[in-house]
Structures are given as structure tokens and as C-alpha cells.
Amino acid sequence: MRVKMSRAPVPSEETPPRSLDRDLLPEHVLAAEPLAEEGAAERLILEPLADVSHINLRKRQPSWEARHSAGESRREVTPHHLHGAWKAPDERPDPVHLIEQTHIGRQAWLVPLRVARMARSPFAFLRGAASVMAWDLARTPCSGIRVVIDGDAHISNFGLFGSPQHDIVLDLNDFDEVTVGPWEWDLKRLVASIEVAAREFEASSHLRRQAVMAAVGGYQRKMIDLAPQGSLDVWRYSARVDQADLCGLEPDAESRNLLLRSAEKARKNNNQNLLARSGDRRLQDGWRFKEEPPILTHIDAETRDAVIAGLERYAETLPRERRFMLSRYHVVDVAHRVVGIGSVGTRTYIALLCGNSDQDALFLQVKEAVKPAHSPYVSGMPKVYQEHEGERVIYGQRLLQAAGDPLLGWTTISDRPFYVRQMRNMKGEIPIGSMTESSFIYFSRLYGALLARAHARTGDAAAIAGYSGGDDDSELANALADWASAYADQSEADHQAFRAAIQAGRLKAEEDLDL
Structure with missing residues (x-):
């Protein structure tokens, strides 16, 4: 801060809802x-609006x-x-x-x-x-x-x-x-x-x-x-x-x-600028990610294929009109990317897709979802959303955010739950x-x-x-x-x-x- 601050066991579905176990x-x-x-x-x-199966x-x-x-x-x-x-x-x-x-x-x-x-x-x-x-x-x-x-x-x-x-x-x-x-x-x-x-x-x-x-x-x-x-x-x-x-x-x-100032900086965090910073243009192979180990690293062919297959399944969780839009893109490269503090160690991938041209770039983050920290102490989300942690994250985000990412969805890769969202998407912070x-x-x-x-x-x-x-x-x-x-x-x-x-x-x- 600029120194105007002086430096000096989950309940069953049949039991009445509880705040805590x-x-x-x-x-x-x-x-x-x-x-x-x-x-x-x-x-x-x-009761909180978590699921309404019948209105x-x-x-x-x-x-x-x-x-x-x-x-x-x-x-x-x-x-x-x-x-x-x-x-x-x-x-x-x-x-x-x-x-x-x-x-x-x-x-x-x-x-x-x-x-x-x-x-x-x-x-x-x-x-x-x-x-x-x-x-x-x-x-x-x-x-x-x-x-x-x-x-x-x-x-x-x-x-x-x-x-x-x-x-x-x-x-x-x-x-x-x-x-x-x-x-x-x-x-x-x-x-x-x-x-x-x-x-x-x-x-x-x-x-x-x-x-x-x-x-x-x-x-x-x-x-x-x-x-x-x-x-x-x-x-x-x-x-x-x-x-x-x-x-x-x-x-x-x-x-x-x-x-x-922070908003102007965030506005520059778009697909084109990210492509210029993180992409390496190769004449024959097109765009590839620049390696920045250990933060950004390439993955083997088997993992790459698994991530792409996961993205194809993820598309099925999107509304039909957004699925149609996504069908205009194809995956160019996939890499592993380390993010955050608490999330370090989870499997997180970034996929570069191109559409109408090799300048029409879309970045998707594919992030492993794990059980929430509070899960041992609360009954949690409805059971259907506890069966796939990625779906839980996306459903919760849609509930809490007023203006959300239109490409939110979830998938499974190698029997692990993941969620998918746009990478960057004009993201920014207000630095403390x-x-x-x-x-x-x-x-x-x-x-x-x-x-x-x-x-x-x-x-x-x-x-x-x-x-x-x-x-x-x-x-x-x-x-x-x-x-x-x-x-x-x-x-x-x-x-x-x-x-x-x-x-x-x-x-x-x-x-x-x-x-």
C-alpha cells in the first residue's frame, strides 16, 4: 500500500437441512x-436457492x-x-x-x-x-x-x-x-x-x-x-x-x-494480447505456446489428446447456441499452466484455439476441480452437483456472479473432474x-x-x-x-x-x- 498507510459426514437427503454437520x-x-x-x-x-427441480x-x-x-x-x-x-x-x-x-x-x-x-x-x-x-x-x-x-x-x-x-x-x-x-x-x-x-x-x-x-x-x-x-x-x-x-x-x-487505471489494464488482457505474449508463430506448424517452466510447460501427446477429448465433451455442457459458436474453432496447442496459490498442484491446462484465421484466437483454461474446503462440515450443494466437482464450481459461479463468462462448462479428463472457462477475458485486479x-x-x-x-x-x-x-x-x-x-x-x-x-x-x- 502506498504509504499513506503508516508503515509501521454429510447429512442424508432425507434429513432436515442443517447449516452444519x-x-x-x-x-x-x-x-x-x-x-x-x-x-x-x-x-x-x-432455504438457499441451490436447486429447484420443480417450480x-x-x-x-x-x-x-x-x-x-x-x-x-x-x-x-x-x-x-x-x-x-x-x-x-x-x-x-x-x-x-x-x-x-x-x-x-x-x-x-x-x-x-x-x-x-x-x-x-x-x-x-x-x-x-x-x-x-x-x-x-x-x-x-x-x-x-x-x-x-x-x-x-x-x-x-x-x-x-x-x-x-x-x-x-x-x-x-x-x-x-x-x-x-x-x-x-x-x-x-x-x-x-x-x-x-x-x-x-x-x-x-x-x-x-x-x-x-x-x-x-x-x-x-x-x-x-x-x-x-x-x-x-x-x-x-x-x-x-x-x-x-x-x-x-x-x-x-x-x-x-x-x-x-486497473480497468484499462484489464481491458488489454484480451485474446490478441495474450497470443502476442504467450504464442510462438511457426511458419509450418502455426501457433505454439512459449515454454516458461515451471509455470507454462508442454505436455505429452497422450495428455494433449485427453484434454482435447475433454474439451469436446465440455462443449456438450454449453447452451446449444454457444456450442455452435465453439464449433467454429479448432485446438492449435495445449500446455500445462500453474495458477494461484491454493490451486498450485492441481492439474490445470490452457488450450489455444483458432477460428476464422490464425489471428482469431480463443484461450480456454481447463482446471481440475477438487472437493471444497468446507465439505466436511456442511451438507453442501444438492447431490446432483456433488457428483461432479467441476459442475459444482460452474453452477456456483453462475449462481453468484451477475455477469458471467458465456463459455463456462465442465468435463472429465482421465477420470478427474475439471471445469472450463475463458483464459484472461479482460481479467484484472485492484492492487492492494x-x-x-x-x-x-x-x-x-x-x-x-x-x-x-x-x-x-x-x-x-x-x-x-x-x-x-x-x-x-x-x-x-x-x-x-x-x-x-x-x-x-x-x-x-x-x-x-x-x-x-x-x-x-x-x-x-x-x-x-x-x-
């Missing part, structure tokens, strides 16, 4: 669950006012102040062990790179340690109101990308951990990441708390705004950067300039290191509001608004600011334990890592 959780969490015997008010809260258009839904009141009554079961406490339980497992478990099934030769990336800083560790935080969140008090959660809504998983109409929008942009769970788990991961990231840039404790409370306030305010709105209005809203405000929040001059104090607070508030909008598409906005209160109600914001500070301390301790495991030889990191 009861057998895994302590009593104070179970006390926060909505139980059927609690009365009619609880039954007014709508009943004759049944009238409870009014939003009634559901708001039902959500407000949840505060009596789980008061806001309970969300502020964090102390590691005595039975908390070794965080290094939890991370080692996530390495099972990954490509072993890339695991040291993942370890090295996670070891760089507490924030990098937090990004890669979704499984650790999932265990911890499952032991915290629960509002009892569920939505389709992103599952990994940290501050760096909000970003810029192009809509089907080529507008630049700002939204959640990573859905590997998507599932059904308590809405506050996403908000807690967001505020913890804000606190940890700000510490990395040596922001003052006052600024860190302001930013966290801004994120909670943005969430509360947007949910209050959305509660009485029609579902169609909620679903079609997207945060375009060319709007005077985003999610009802008008940026200050510094934030607007940073947003526009370029933010001033005022813009850090603005974007924290904006990300909270965007998270609320995503949750309102699948959950009961009225009930959540009733429970969370408005942004003039600071009890929840103060509680989550306490939580974020305490959990940041936990993340820093876990990060030190992780680095100690590397020094002791328990974990292998890339040799050039400075420990």
Missing part, C-alpha cells in the same frame, strides 16, 4: 441452528417483512457479540497437517512450489489455507441462515473481468470452494483477509479496524437495500466500472482513478499495494457490498438483513473487527508453524525460498 460440532454451534420446533417464524426463512407457481412466499422479522429474531439465539470471539479450541488439529491433507492427489512435483508460495507471508498463507479456516469457522457461532457461499471470499478473490457485452465489471472471481453454508463464513473470511493483508503493509491498527468495519457496514447496507427488491432486479444487477457508483457506493477521487488509506476503506466497503449482492441471489436477503441489521448498527461490525484481529493473530502463528515445518524438513519448498 452436528456430529462434528460443539454445543455452542448447535445452539445457533434453526430447529423446526422453534416455531413458524423460523420456517419463514427461505410451484401457485404457492405464495412469505412477505419480505415477515422474513426480515424472522431473521431479526435469530439474534436472540445467536447475539452479534458471539461472533467476536476467537480462541483456538484445545482439539484444534495441527494446521500443517490440515494443509498436508490437501496435497493428497495433487501433482507431487508442484507441491514444493505451492509450499513456497504459501510461506511468503501470512496473507499468502491465509490464501492457501482455506481448509484450515474451514475447520475453524465450523467451530464458531452460527446465525442459522444459509446461502450459496463462495467459500474463499478473501480480498484478492474480488477482481475485474469482461462481461458478455464487453463491459468491465467488478465482482467475485474465484469459485473453487463454492458450496452451501452460513453466510457469515464468507464475511468472516473477507474481514480476516483485510486485517491480514493490511498488516502486511504495516497499516495502523486504527486503519485496519476501520477497513474491517467498512466491509461489514457495506454488507449490511447492501443487504438492507436488497431485502425488499424484486428477485429479477437482484439477479440482473452488476457492478460496471463505468457507473458513477458501484453497488450504491460512490468512490472518492483516488479510488475512482485507481479503478479506472496501490491503495491509499481512503481507497483501502472504500474497496473494503465495496467488497462487503458485492458479497451481499452475491448472497442475495441465492439466500434470503430479508432474513439476513434482519439478523445483521443496518450499517448504523455497529454491534456486528465491532464483533467482526474483534474476530478479524484475533484470527489474524492465529494466521500469523499458523504461518510461523508452517515455516518451521519447512525448516525442519517436514515440508519441502522450492530451494530459492528465503527462510
Whole structure:
């Protein structure tokens, strides 16, 4: 940050829906669950829209006012102040062990790179340690109101990308951990990441708390705004950067300039520029990827054929009109590409396709999908979407994103689930290191509001608004600011334990890592 920040066991389908797996959780969490015997008010809260196999258009839904009141009554079961406490339980497992478990099934030769990336800083560790935080969140008090959660809504998983109409929008942009769970788990991961990231840039404790409370306030305010709105209005809203405000929040001059600069940079992340950077034009063979080991490497002929066959099956998951469009392209080259921090070690390929000419390029990312971090603790998505992890990711993205990639789909390659999306597609980020104090607070508030909008598409906005209160109600914001500070301390301790495991030889990191 530019130094205006001072440097210094899943339930069966027949059982009543639960927020959490009861057998895994302590009593104070179970006390926060909505139980059927609690009365009619609880039954007014709508279950998250995860699957509707049959629509009943004759049944009238409870009014939003009634559901708001039902959500407000949840505060009596789980008061806001309970969300502020964090102390590691005595039975908390070794965080290094939890991370080692996530390495099972990954490509072993890339695991040291993942370890090295996670070891760089507490924030990098937090990004890669979704499984650790999932265990911890499952032991915290629960509002009892569920939505389709992103599952990994940290501050760096909000970003810029192009809509089907080529507008630049700002939204959640990573859905590997998507599932059904308590809405506050996403908000807690967001505020913890804000606190940890700000510490990395040596922001003052006052600024860190302001930013966290801004994120909670943005969430509360947007949910209050959305509660009485029609579902169609909620679903079609997207945060375009060319709007005077985003999610009802008008940026200050510094934030607007940073947003526009980042959007202009994102607009250049298109197929033609990617072709120029990553492609090597060969006179006889056409385009081929430039190798950049270990990040971008060629694959053997057998794997290449398997990926192309997987893309042909992927096409069957697209709507017919988009399948027709894709049929105008053919695969020119396929390579393996390392992405992210938490995803390092999963099988991820990038395919270059050409259409009308060898300048008509289309890049598709083919990424392995693994079980979400929260899966041991929640009933999750409907069973049909648990059978193929790639379909779960794509279905969750379509539910949560207002302006999605038109080429989202899924496939199976060598008996492993994958999902497919466009590569780049005008993708960009709002770099934390370029933010001033005022813009850090603005974007924290904006990300909270965007998270609320995503949750309102699948959950009961009225009930959540009733429970969370408005942004003039600071009890929840103060509680989550306490939580974020305490959990940041936990993340820093876990990060030190992780680095100690590397020094002791328990974990292998890339040799050039400075420990």
C-alpha cells in the first residue's frame, strides 16, 4: 500500500437441512441452528436457492417483512457479540497437517512450489489455507441462515473481468470452494483477509479496524437495500466500472482513478494480447505456446489428446447456441499452466484455439476441480452437483456472479473432474499495494457490498438483513473487527508453524525460498 498507510459426514437427503454437520460440532454451534420446533417464524426463512427441480407457481412466499422479522429474531439465539470471539479450541488439529491433507492427489512435483508460495507471508498463507479456516469457522457461532457461499471470499478473490457485452465489471472471481453454508463464513473470511493483508503493509491498527468495519457496514447496507427488491432486479444487477457508483457506493477521487487505471489494464488482457505474449508463430506448424517452466510447460501427446477429448465433451455442457459458436474453432496447442496459490498442484491446462484465421484466437483454461474446503462440515450443494466437482464450481459461479463468462462448462479428463472457462477475458485486479488509506476503506466497503449482492441471489436477503441489521448498527461490525484481529493473530502463528515445518524438513519448498 502506498504509504499513506503508516508503515509501521454429510447429512442424508432425507434429513432436515442443517447449516452444519452436528456430529462434528460443539454445543455452542448447535445452539445457533434453526430447529423446526422453534416455531413458524423460523420456517419463514427461505432455504438457499441451490436447486429447484420443480417450480410451484401457485404457492405464495412469505412477505419480505415477515422474513426480515424472522431473521431479526435469530439474534436472540445467536447475539452479534458471539461472533467476536476467537480462541483456538484445545482439539484444534495441527494446521500443517490440515494443509498436508490437501496435497493428497495433487501433482507431487508442484507441491514444493505451492509450499513456497504459501510461506511468503501470512496473507499468502491465509490464501492457501482455506481448509484450515474451514475447520475453524465450523467451530464458531452460527446465525442459522444459509446461502450459496463462495467459500474463499478473501480480498484478492474480488477482481475485474469482461462481461458478455464487453463491459468491465467488478465482482467475485474465484469459485473453487463454492458450496452451501452460513453466510457469515464468507464475511468472516473477507474481514480476516483485510486485517491480514493490511498488516502486511504495516497499516495502523486504527486503519485496519476501520477497513474491517467498512466491509461489514457495506454488507449490511447492501443487504438492507436488497431485502425488499424484486428477485429479477437482484439477479440482473452488476457492478460496471463505468457507473458513477458501484453497488450504491460512490468512490472518492483516488479510488475512482485507481479503478479506472486497473480497468484499462484489464481491458488489454484480451485474446490478441495474450497470443502476442504467450504464442510462438511457426511458419509450418502455426501457433505454439512459449515454454516458461515451471509455470507454462508442454505436455505429452497422450495428455494433449485427453484434454482435447475433454474439451469436446465440455462443449456438450454449453447452451446449444454457444456450442455452435465453439464449433467454429479448432485446438492449435495445449500446455500445462500453474495458477494461484491454493490451486498450485492441481492439474490445470490452457488450450489455444483458432477460428476464422490464425489471428482469431480463443484461450480456454481447463482446471481440475477438487472437493471444497468446507465439505466436511456442511451438507453442501444438492447431490446432483456433488457428483461432479467441476459442475459444482460452474453452477456456483453462475449462481453468484451477475455477469458471467458465456463459455463456462465442465468435463472429465482421465477420470478427474475439471471445469472450463475463458483464459484472461479482460481479467484484472485492484492492487492492494496501490491503495491509499481512503481507497483501502472504500474497496473494503465495496467488497462487503458485492458479497451481499452475491448472497442475495441465492439466500434470503430479508432474513439476513434482519439478523445483521443496518450499517448504523455497529454491534456486528465491532464483533467482526474483534474476530478479524484475533484470527489474524492465529494466521500469523499458523504461518510461523508452517515455516518451521519447512525448516525442519517436514515440508519441502522450492530451494530459492528465503527462510
